[in-house]
Every structure is written in C-alpha cells, then in structure tokens.
Amino acid sequence: MTNFYAVILDMIDARVHCGDCAEILQDYPDAFFDLIITSPPYADRRQSLYGGVAPEAYVEWFLPKAEQFWRVLKPSGSFVLNIKERVENGERHTYVLELILALKKAGWLWVEEYIWHKKNCYPGKWPNRFRDAWERCLHFTKSRQFKMRQEAVMVPVGDWAEKRLKRLGENDVVRFDSRVGSGFGKNIANWLGREYVYPTNVLTFATECSNKNHPAAFPKALPEWFIKLFTDPGDWVLDPFVGSGTTIAAAVPLGRHVVGIDLKPEYCELAKAAIPEQMVLLEPTGMYVCDG
Amino acid sequence: MTNFYAVILDMIDARVHCGDCAEILQDYPDAFFDLIITSPPYADRRQSLYGGVAPEAYVEWFLPKAEQFWRVLKPSGSFVLNIKERVENGERHTYVLELILALKKAGWLWVEEYIWHKKNCYPGKWPNRFRDAWERCLHFTKSRQFKMRQEAVMVPVGDWAEKRLKRLGENDVVRFDSRVGSGFGKNIANWLGREYVYPTNVLTFATECSNKNHPAAFPKALPEWFIKLFTDPGDWVLDPFVGSGTTIAAAVPLGRHVVGIDLKPEYCELAKAAIPEQMVLLEPTGMYVCDG
DNA sequence: AGCTCTTATGAATCATTGA
DNA sequence: GTCAATGATTCATAAGAGC
Numbered sequence: 001m002t003n004f005y006a007v008i009l010d011m012i013d014a015r016v017h018c019g020d021c022a023e024i025l026q027d028y029p030d031a032f033f034d035l036i037i038t039s040p041p042y043a044d045r046r047q048s049l050y051g052g053v054a055p056e057a058y059v060e061w062f063l064p065k066a067e068q069f070w071r072v073l074k075p076s077g078s079f080v081l082n083i084k085e086r087v088e089n090g091e092r093h094t095y096v097l098e099l100i101l102a103l104k105k106a107g108w109l110w111v112e113e114y115i116w117h118k119k120n121c122y123p124g125k126w127p128n129r130f131r132d133a134w135e136r137c138l139h140f141t142k143s144r145q146f147k148m149r150q151e152a153v154m155v156p157v158g159d160w161a162e163k164r165l166k167r168l169g170e171n172d173v174v175r176f177d178s179r180v181g182s183g184f185g186k187n188i189a190n191w192l193g194r195e196y197v198y199p200t201n202v203l204t205f206a207t208e209c210s211n212k213n214h215p216a217a218f219p220k221a222l223p224e225w226f227i228k229l230f231t232d233p234g235d236w237v238l239d240p241f242v243g244s245g246t247t248i249a250a251a252v253p254l255g256r257h258v259v260g261i262d263l264k265p266e267y268c269e270l271a272k273a274a275i276p277e278q279m280v281l282l283e284p285t286g287m288y289v290c291d292g
Numbered sequence: 293m294t295n296f297y298a299v300i301l302d303m304i305d306a307r308v309h310c311g312d313c314a315e316i317l318q319d320y321p322d323a324f325f326d327l328i329i330t331s332p333p334y335a336d337r338r339q340s341l342y343g344g345v346a347p348e349a350y351v352e353w354f355l356p357k358a359e360q361f362w363r364v365l366k367p368s369g370s371f372v373l374n375i376k377e378r379v380e381n382g383e384r385h386t387y388v389l390e391l392i393l394a395l396k397k398a399g400w401l402w403v404e405e406y407i408w409h410k411k412n413c414y415p416g417k418w419p420n421r422f423r424d425a426w427e428r429c430l431h432f433t434k435s436r437q438f439k440m441r442q443e444a445v446m447v448p449v450g451d452w453a454e455k456r457l458k459r460l461g462e463n464d465v466v467r468f469d470s471r472v473g474s475g476f477g478k479n480i481a482n483w484l485g486r487e488y489v490y491p492t493n494v495l496t497f498a499t500e501c502s503n504k505n506h507p508a509a510f511p512k513a514l515p516e517w518f519i520k521l522f523t524d525p526g527d528w529v530l531d532p533f534v535g536s537g538t539t540i541a542a543a544v545p546l547g548r549h550v551v552g553i554d555l556k557p558e559y560c561e562l563a564k565a566a567i568p569e570q571m572v573l574l575e576p577t578g579m580y581v582c583d584g
Numbered sequence: 585a586g587c588t589c590t591t592a593t594g595a596a597t598c599a600t601t602g603a
Numbered sequence: 604g605t606c607a608a609t610g611a612t613t614c615a616t617a618a619g620a621g622c
Binding site: 132 | 381382383384386389390392393396401402403404405407409413417419420421422423424425426436438440442490491492493494
C-alpha cells in the first residue's frame with residue numbers, strides 16, 4: 001500500500017517568490033488562500049540594518065499590502081499577524097494599535113488577539129522594564145463565518161491528569177471493567193476523554209534559535225498551530241514576509257500548499273532551503289517555483 | 293523587641309471615599325500618590341444592568357478622570373490600568389486601543405504592557421474563539437525617570453523553592469521579619485537560597501476572589517505585585533475604582549497608605565470591610581476615614 | 585509526607601427572545 | 604431592523620480533605 005504521507009507530499013505545492021508582496025500577489029486570483037500568516041518586518045529606526053520601516057510610516061507602508069491580502073483571501077479565510085511594538089525612548093510604540101484600527105477601517109474584522117508567551121525570551125536587564133516575554137498574534141477575518149478547526153489543536157491536559165493517566169496501566173482498566181461489568185469504566189472513560197482539552201488564547205511556545213540569519217524568526221510551532229487551526233489539508237497558505245521560511249517548513253509536512261514571498265533575495269534562498277527535503281528530493285515538475 | 297508588622301500597621305492610613313473619583317480627587321493635593329492602580333469598569337452595552345459604560349463613549353468617560361490622576365500622581369509615580377476589551381458581535385472592541393492613544397495624547401508615557409495570564413479562566417466554548425485567558429496591565433508614567441523596585445518582585449527558580457515557599461505560611465513571614473527587623477521578603481529570599489530571578493512582563497496569577505459580592509475583582513496577588521514593584525513602604529497608593537477593595541487588602545499589609553474610591557455605596561462598604569482586621573481592631577484616630 | 589479525589593469558582597460568549 | 608435583556612453552555616485550575 002502506498003505511503004499516505006508520501007502521497008500527500010507529492011501533491012504539495014510550495015513556492016517562493018522574491019519581490020514586493022503587493023506586486024507579486026497581483027498574479028494570484030481572488031479568494032485563493034485559506035490562511036495568510038506572517039511575521040512582518042517590525043518598525044525600526046535602524047533602517048539600514050534590517051531594511052526596517054520607520055514607526056511613523058508603518059501603517060502607510062502596510063495598508064496597500066493588506067489590500068492585496070484581502071483580495072486573495074477566501075471569505076472563509078483567516079489572516080494572522082504576529083507582531084510586537086518596539087520600545088523607543090523608554091516607551092512602547094503605538095504603530096501596532098494604529099495598524100489594528102486601520103485594518104478594521106479597511107474592512108477587516110478583528111476577531112481575536114492571541115498571546116504568544118515566549119518562555120525563554122531574550123535576556124537582558126533594564127532599569128525601567130522587565131524582559132519582554134510575549135508577542136501579539138492578531139487574528140483578522142473577512143467574515144464572521146470563518147473556518148476554525150478547534151479539535152486540531154487540542155492540547156494534553158495538565159500535570160495532575162497526565163500523571164494519573166500514566167499510572168493507569170492496562171491491568172487497572174481490566175480490573176475496573178470486570179468489577180463494574182460494563183464495557184468501559186465510566187471514570188476511566190472520563191479520564192480518557194479528558195486527555196486532550198481545548199487551548200485558550202494564550203499560547204506557550206519556546207523560541208527557537210535555529211534560523212539565526214533572520215532577525216524576526218518565530219518558532220515553527222507557531223505557524224503550525226495556526227495552520228492546523230484555520231486550514232484543512234490541501235488548503236493554501238500564504239506568508240507574504242516569509243523570511244527564513246518557517247511558515248513553509250511548517251505548512252508542507254502538514255499537507256498544505258504554501259506560497260512564501262520576501263523582498264530580499266537572501267531570505268528567498270533561505271526560504272527555498274526551508275522546503276522540507278522530501279520535496280526537494282522528489283523535485284516534481286512545477287512544484288518548486290522561484291522567480292527571484 | 294517590637295513586632296515590626298504591628299508597628300507598620302499602626303502607621304498605615306487606609307481611606308475609602310464614596311463618589312466620582314474625578315470629584316473626590318479634587319480634595320487631594322498635586323503629586324500626592326506614588327502609585328495609581330485600578331481595574332475600571334469595563335465597557336458594556338448593558339448599561340441598566342451593571343451600570344456599565346457604552347464602548348463608544350468609554351474614552352470620553354475616562355479622560356476627565358485621567359486628568360485628575362495625572363495631577364495627583366508624583367512625577368516619579370506609576371499608573372497601572374488592568375483592563376480587557378470585550379467581544380461584541382464576534383469582534384474585539386477597540387476602545388482599549390483608543391484609550392491608550394488618548395492617554396498618550398494627554399501626556400502619559402505608555403511605558404509597558406504587562407500581560408496577566410489567568411490560568412483558570414472562565415469556561416465556555418464557541419465556534420469562533422477559545423477561552424479568554426489574559427488581560428492587559430497597562431503601565432503609564434509621567435516621566436521617563438520613575439520609581440521601580442525590581443528586586444522586590446523577584447521569583448524563585450525551580451520546584452524546590454516553590455515547595456518551600458508554599459509551606460511558608462503568613463505567620464512565618466511575620467515571625468521572620470520581626471526577628472530580623474528589616475523589610476518584607478528580602479531576607480526570606482536570602483534564607484531560602486540565592487536562586488531568584490527577575491520576572492518577565494507576563495504575570496501568571498490564578499483568578500481568586502474572596503469578595504463574592506463584587507463581580508469585578510482581580511486577585512490580590514496582582515495589586516500586590518505592582519505595589520511592591522512601584523512603591524516603597526510608607527508610600528501612597530490610590531485605587532479610583534476600588535470595587536470590593538482588593539487593592540486596599542493588598543496595600544495595607546505591605547505597609548503602604550492607600551485611598552480607595554468608588555461610585556457605588558455598596559462597593560464602598562465592601563472596600564471598608566476589606567481593610568485588614570488589625571487596622572479595625574487597633575482603630576487609631578484618623579487612621580480610618582470614610583465619607584461615603 | 586505524598587497521593588488521590590472532590591469541590592468551588594472564575595470581569596465570558598452566543599443564540600434567542602421580546603420591545 | 605436594531606437594540607436590549609436573558610438563558611444555556613462551558614472547563615481547567617487550586618485548594619483542601621482524606622487516606
């Protein structure tokens with residue numbers, strides 16, 4: 001029998017485009033993507049260093065791109081924006097707040113703000129603040145009816161139940177069942193049912209440091225989580241600021257088609273390299289596109 | 293040797309005023325408070341039911357009060373606002389974002405946004421969102437030079453320290469302090485071991501409310517944390533929407549003077565009752581004021 | 585002391601009904 | 604139709620009792 005995983009991979013389309021996402025996306029039809037997830041370049045005064053955008057110009061810079069995002073996103077789709085405002089002159093910037101307001105004005109529904117709690121955050125010590133251990137994951141949609149697969153991201157329950165389950169050997173099940181005389185012990189069934197629970201809007205992922213060349217890399221678990229939550233296998237995922245390609249590395253093994261775009265050729269190279277090896281080895285025609 | 297705990301309590305001034313905080317505060321001098329910490333009524337369309345404020349009118353309602361907060365706060369002081377926007381019609385409201393922008397425009401520095409991660413959040417299941425497990429704790433100041441006692445909120449590392457702390461009842465704290473004759477906590481840290489680290493800007497407290505008559509209550513640990521962080525013993529703390537009096541219950545045992553204000557007489561009664569028993573028992577003249 | 589088990593308890597949302 | 608009010612539904616924790 002054919003390996004299902006291989007079959008899925010064989011059908012997966014993973015593309016990397018090099019250029020401005022607003023321009024590149026013009027070649028894509030309306031309502032094409034099921035999920036847009038990205039961690040855009042943060043506003044930064046040190047423009048020369050990271051090619052950042054000045055905080056004051058951030059919203060203005062973002063909006064034309066968001067217009068294309070709106071067009072290429074399906075009505076049932078989601079747009080997830082991982083972002084955090086910088087500190088400048090002792091204060092938090094407001095460009096993220098202004099961006100939310102501007103996107104709402106442009107028609108986007110601000111459905112939720114998820115918190116990514118970074119357990120191992122950047123070290124440091126300052127007199128006026130503690131280490132920054134969280135980032136925003138803003139969830140926008142085009143419609144109040146959108147695709148959400150809550151079951152796909154259920155998490156194992158807390159320690160106490162986990163321990164209890166671990167100690168629940170097969171003998172215990174048998175003994176309990178034979179004593180009660182029913183098919184499946186009620187209490188045990190409850191425990192088993194409680195093995196996985198729905199998460200909250202606070203996500204805890206450790207930061208990864210594998211992609212050192214890209215300053216704004218999120219851990220693979222983050223796009224993975226939202227891809228599972230907001231798409232089905234075979235759906236199309238877009239990361240318009242793909243950077244080192246974490247979104248691609250997350251999407252392909254999950255059986256989702258994915259398009260990554262980045263302005264910088266060196267990031268496009270990284271993103272191409274991030275396409276899981278199976279894909280590269282198979283090299284099916286038309287499955288790997290880069291016009292950079 | 294005199295018991296340190298009792299001595300501190302004997303000097304502490306705890307007041308509850310009933311009325312609109314913008315009016316009540318007119319009787320207080322400029323630059324009087326070291327910390328303003330509060331959890332204001334959240335915007336709510338059901339005005340008649342809970343006496344809430346309509347989301348659209350929230351900023352307008354808040355700003356005159358913030359003007360007084362600015363006046364009575366010391367230049368080195370902090371203003372901590374615990375708030376979270378509601379969901380309405382499937383979307384998050386933007387009135388909190390607008391409030392931040394308005395406060396900045398009024399001169400406040402938006403120094404930081406702390407996240408209160410509620411481990412045991414409200415139950416529920418909906419097709420478009422998970423349970424809400426976090427709230428904002430917005431930190432504003434008047435100046436870039438403000439008082440911050442980072443050492444006062446250091447946290448133990450590892451389970452062993454946690455276990456030992458858990459077994460350390462409140463009586464032990466008092467006994468220990470009186471024996472050593474110095475401030476709270478500091479020496480206990482030394483006693484337990486040197487493995488203490490600075491926290492991050494994500495705070496994890498379980499929701500816990502001993503005062504059941506007030507629907508709006510943060511756990512005592514929350515004001516405690518910010519009081520320790522932004523004030524010294526003997527400083528003045530203000531909660532202009534004191535509700536059931538959690539801030540008072542937190543401030544007095546920490547040796548801080550505290551003023552609580554609330555519009556509703558029934559909450560003022562609760563807040564008065566929240567003044568720790570020792571205060572009521574001692575009943576020193578002028579130490580207990582309520583004009584409600 | 586640990587381990588097991590019970591119980592109390594949260595600033596919530598959504599769908600529905602009635603004005 | 605819009606707006607306001609009401610009811611049904613929901614579940615992971617911590618704390619504490621008991622063994």
